[in-house]
Amino acid sequence: MRIGLLTEGGYPYVGGDAGLWCDRLVRGLGQHDFDVYALSRDKRQEDEGWTPLPSQVRRVRTAPLWMAEDDGVGYGRRARRRFTDAYGELAATLCAGSAEAAGLAPTAGAESAVEASATQADRFANALYGLAELAREEGGLVGALRSETAVRALERACRAPRAPRTVREARVPELLTVAAHLERALRPLSLDWYEDDGLGSADLCHAASGGAAALPGLLARHFHGVPLLVTEYGVRLRTHYLAATDAAPAVRALVTAFHGRLAAEIYRRAERITPGNAHARRWQERCGADRAKLHTVHPGMDAAPFTEVGEAPDAADPDTLVWVGRIEPAKDLISLLHAFAQIRKEEPKTRLRIIGAADGAEGAAYLAHCRALAAQLFPDEAEGPHAVGDNPVSFEEIGGPEAPTPAEAYASGAVTVLSSVVEGFPISLVEAMFCARATVSTDVGAVVEVIGGTGLVVPPRNPRALAEACVALLRDPERRARLGAAARARALELFTVEQNVAAFHGIYLEIVARCPVRRVVLEAGGEPLPFAVPAEARVPGRWTDPALRGVVRRGPGWAGQRAPVRASAAVAAMPGAERVR
Template sequence: MRIALITEGAHPYAQRAGEGWCRRLVEGLSEHEFQVHLLATDAQPEPEAERTPGRSPAVHELPMWGRRPAGRGPSAPARRRYGRAYRAFVRALVLPGERGSFATGLYQLAALARQDGALPAFLASGHARRILEREWRAPGADTAAGQPLVRDVLVAGDLLEQCLRPLAAPWYGIEEGRLGAVDLCHVVGGGPAALPALVAKHLHGVPFVVTEHGLHLREQYRSYRTAPYRWPVRALLLAFFRLLTEETYRQAAVLTPGSSYDQRWQQRCGADPARTRVVHEGTEAVGRKPAGPEPELPTLVWAGALEPGRDPELMLHAFARIRAEAPEARLRMYGEEGVPGYLAHCRAIAERLGLGTAVSFDGRPASTAAAWEAGSVLVFSALTQRSPRLLADAMLSGRAVVTTEVGVAREVVGPTGLLVPPRSPQPLAGACLALLRDEERRARLGLAGRLRAQERFAVEPVVTAFREIYLELVSHWPAFPAGDGSEGDPVRPFARPAEYWIAGARPTAAPDAASDAAPEPGALAEAV
């Protein structure tokens, strides 16, 4: 079957799901034909994607950020239709009672953009900014307790234009390389990457799968804490991401979070549990050899960014207690400074606790494998653990693991490591001492953790899971209805026979005739 991978990144194999994840999926499912639709951060648009047969999928890129694409604005009649659609879209973002009009406005803008390609120019126009300002300042609008200023309107308008660029991408239609010609779409990462899949489903009936390794909406809320915008702009953009996430979860045929922790978050955001399947993120590190002999002195290794969320202070206070009972113990802390001045802050704490040369701040290691090999026990003291990637990598070293019981920690480590409460130095110190004093227990837990990580995070189970999901999805989801697409038409599984893919045999006008002419906003609203 033909599958469109839709993701964000700087190049085809850099996306939110982790380095090389798309590449491993494509290589593992070589029986399928993939094409990558990339929302690029630094690429130039490519009118025709190129591919080396048998080596890599076709790649279609769309610049997402920065200067808007060149193009003329819509004609006067079209501008009025754009205005009505954009007004419905903005009202959904700022008025709690109008949330239901989000999908209507979104699909209307997509249909109009497909007709004349003038959506980016319209969103950057004074007409669009006046609509945004008027609706944003309407009584009852959610502005996060602050009236939007003129500069807020300008900033928010530019950000919305960039977020909505996928609606105007030249990817829709049933021609070769377009989203209407694939059997299904696979969205990797969520957020704006889901927009092309939503439009493809709305226009062409193509189902889509969503894979999130780390909830996109949650990361947006975290990043906007320190965003250089005023609160009204933050509230507007977060409303956009929240409503987009809800629509994505509502329309997706299958959701595949990378952990049960992410699955619970998705369900709180409106995902249907019956359409959710956990597929752990595979890693090629499962084939890596275990770490060699332990260091001569009992050594704890802590790894992570030096920032409050990773709570290195907890590790330092726990190590002070460990040193009181095991003076020969050493602590090596690996990680780059995540907050300016935080390394100096940690050094000051270590000095105040009298740890001296027993603690070393070693910065970023040459590799994670080298960091794990430097320790007898691996310790994680984070206040939250959203991704299983670092924990799984540590377990694959064969070293015993101690971690705070937050986020995905219990799900990943299970009975093969020691879990302690966060912000509690005494339990953390006790767990570390128990392992440092018992070599046989360290070896047993390290081996059990390595086997558990190899079982859960191998690449083969991931490939097998998506092979089954793809086949099941396409077998139950018709590519075309049996009739003319009107309500009540019977469905036909595997509606595209093998002859469809033969050159010259596929339909050229009938399936896409209605979509070539954008419907009036009112008619499209009824269809939605």
Template sequence: MRVALLTEGGYPFARGESVLWCDRLVRGLGGHEFELYALSRSLRQEQAGWCDLPQNVRHVRTAPLWGEPPAHAPCAEGAAARGVTGRRERRRFAECFAELAAAICTPAADGDEPDRADRTGPTAAERFAAGLHGLADLARDHGGLPDAIRSELAVRVLESACRAPGALRAAHAAQVSDLLAVVDRLERALRPLSLDWLDEGPGSAGLGDVDLCHAVGGGPAALAGLLAARAYGTPLLITEYGVRLREHYLASTPLPAQAGGVGPGGAAPGVRPDAARQPVRALLASFQGRLAHEAYARAQLITPGNTHARRWQERCGARRERLRTVYPGMDAEPFTEVGEAVMDVPAGGSDGDTPGRGGRSGPTLLWVGRVEPAKDLVALLHAFSEVRHALPGARLRIVSTGLGTAPDAAAYAAHLRALAAHLFPDEAADTHSVGESPVAFEEIGGPAAPTLADAYAGGTVAVLSSVVEGFPVSLVEAMFCARATVSTDVGAVCEVIGGTGLVVPPRNPRALADACLALLRDPARRTRLGAAARARALELFTVEQNVEAFRGIYLELMSRSTRAPAALDTDGAPVPFAQPAESHVPGRWASTARPPAALASATASPRPAGVRSPAHARSAQTATVHGPSWARHAASGTPAVGVRPGQEDPA
């Protein structure tokens, strides 16, 4: 089958949160053809280039969610793209945008709004859907909405909605600068409505000719899937490992002073307390919630990555019968040697107390992850101070996989080093030795930890001290290595651990220290917990289980699909057996999913496959993929572009 993978800030770009997961999914489902529709979040992300793509990726289209808006997209039926300029178009835009703004300014209840018998008008969710799809129709008819959404008319419509009775309390205090900031964010989030991604017909490389839309996230990436579902009846699948509304709240809310006082960033392009006032944050949060509600309502199936994300989706209106938890797949192969080595240690053995691969002598606490305030390494240092008093030979290794994207991440890292130097002065064994701190700050790729497996091999107990966490990747890696773990009770930690490690409340250094001491003093218990953790991780969190789950989901959605056949004859009637049932099972059935040769000339696109029209030059970047040789490696720093405007693919 042909699957459209819709991403935001991830695959196929070399930088992003979901790059590895998407790449493993596409490579694992080699019997299906994939078309990538990617939204980038920054210039830095685009300059990093693309990953090496497998052969079953046939087309790639990209568009930015940053900077100036793209040029107008082509209109329906080839009409001239002139934007919303006429009186009737402006009136139609004002009506649709007013519905959208009214829904955003209406306070929302948890989950879906109750269908009250006494209500006389549409609910806020219905008004949001009407406004959203009305704007989509207007964009397709007139070539795009960026100028209209940024116009004075849009600001006035939003202001009226904010001043209406019953609007959000924070919206009443919105000033002109707040309204301008909101419409700017709305324009970026709604850019997919103005893109020319809904082309249809054989060889068009558009959403009109795919069998399934798989959106990675319920934000702007899902908008294109919503339009395809509405226009062509294409099934929509939404996968989320981090719910967009939750990410917006995290990006807009400061952390406690103990964690550094800086909110975590990078999960979503939300606003921060030092960059926007409360009205802006409240209106954008309402928009994220309404958009998620609409995406969940239209999707045939929603696959959260854990129960924690599932609860947020239910709060945003997702129906339970459409939810199916699919844990993210991680590659266990790099950690096999370390895990098996620990499993071979006899009862009461060292399992990391003695020097080993990348390790140091003595019991060692190990922390691995991105250094940012949300990880609360300040609490970990204070907890290790308690451990050090009770167990003088203990050590702490803080292994960084990179700095977080919070504005003060570098300053936070420097603060941690200063605090460690203050709490643990360099110690020497005698008057002739050089002092050494029991706390080591290392990086993956350095001499002490060339790889992640080397880092975990040198730790006795793996620790996670976060105050905010989604799916704890570092815990799963430690479980693959058969390491006993101590974690704070945040995010999906308890779901991942499942009784194979110790869990303590967040922001409680004493409880964290007591749990670490309990494991450091009991080698037999560490061995039992490590073995149970490795067995659990290999059962639930491997790439194989993730790929097989989505293989079955794809086939299930196609078996229930009511999408009209794409192959039509010259009279507009469906071609019998042009898309047989076997084209929906794993295998290379690309030739059977096209119309017969006699009909190809009548239904083919006027431009050759893989050629971009000039109108695509600014609205989207398109590439036709013929194997992995066209792709640039991420290390080259040059974006890989398969086709230039007006040229055929050289392959």
């Protein structure tokens, strides 16, 4: 089976998001071939290079999402008219989408509202695929999307009589901002990835996230009928909603409407959607995903580094609390420090180890603030305003003398604490569970789903509740041991690399069996050649070397052109990763 793995700002880049998950998936499915199609996030990411790739990665094609040079494509009169019509239709659906979000759309009953929403979804899809077909035939959209024609089409849609007041009052700078955002979001439409020897040769497209990463998968499905699988461990639409809070009202309305329409189209066309947790699943259902398509697949983590600690839980210091993670305001270490001040009143021998690195300038400032607060809360035990020598609170990094590895960090304490106010999938909790540690966590994100009944959960931003839960575990070693053993068993059952790879292997087979790509091969005379592409085409051996001499017809949306068939044996002999921009 040939998988087109679609990523944005992730695998195979060294500094990519979710790169480790993709790498484990690809290495675990050595029986399949992978072509990686990666959108890079910035120049720094490209300069850092790729992670070492396994042999089953046959090809890597990359494109920068952070910049696009003018393609120099000049449209004729007919092409300009097609662009204006398609872009104007897309802009009109965004105005309608902003009206629906604001509750301004006319409502004449539940059925009519559903029909109207479906009509707008179809209009958006037709406009999107119309732009994609135009880009494929004319050589790109970059210049057209940056043109005055695009801005004027957007302005006409916003000034339409039934447009909501928020977008009708948009000024020229706001229209330019929205047009620039749409140009960036629609850059994947201009890529040359959609030929027969590109995504058209895949048996399945697997998008490692929603949004821009899934857009090439939509086009592969449109042009070639390649089925699409979408995995979201963090819902991209939610990220766009949060990022748009500081924008002008008109910009926020139009941008969020675009990403909402795109997410709905991705969910509608995908054969299967795999959220990483129930929190992401609820978001996807709210954004229009069909419940029948949803199948939760928890992230897979390597349990081996934590085996030694997990099998010897009694070696922990019974008077030490451990916090491990990335230091940033969302982790709410301030509440943890205030909670620890109450814990010290109940259990004076207790110590708190905060082990993690600051994330960027904001994280560094937050770490400095936390250090100052620790010195203020425990003034008699610190040697200076920022000293940690005799302070019961220590700030350390992985790789230091006391905690050279994550496993040793968790091993140093009897209870692991998570105090976040915002959390997606809590990786640090799973690592602590592998180490058979009892945990105290705040009820955010997927925490309750991960913990189950193997730890204590308290409300976020509640230092008193956090302190009471920690004291309860510190005073009851038998309960700690019982919860830790249950936590390790749960983590080994649900959150290992093996279960993740096995789940996706089954989903791949299910999708390809139900939705095979039907490639029509023609004889020299132009007639279809039966059984020209057998089911065994991906199996090495004599079945993969047929002497095919014909032409293959491209998928729907292409102007009936023909291209030579490439035997799968030739594909299998392709060199490893090659950068194609």
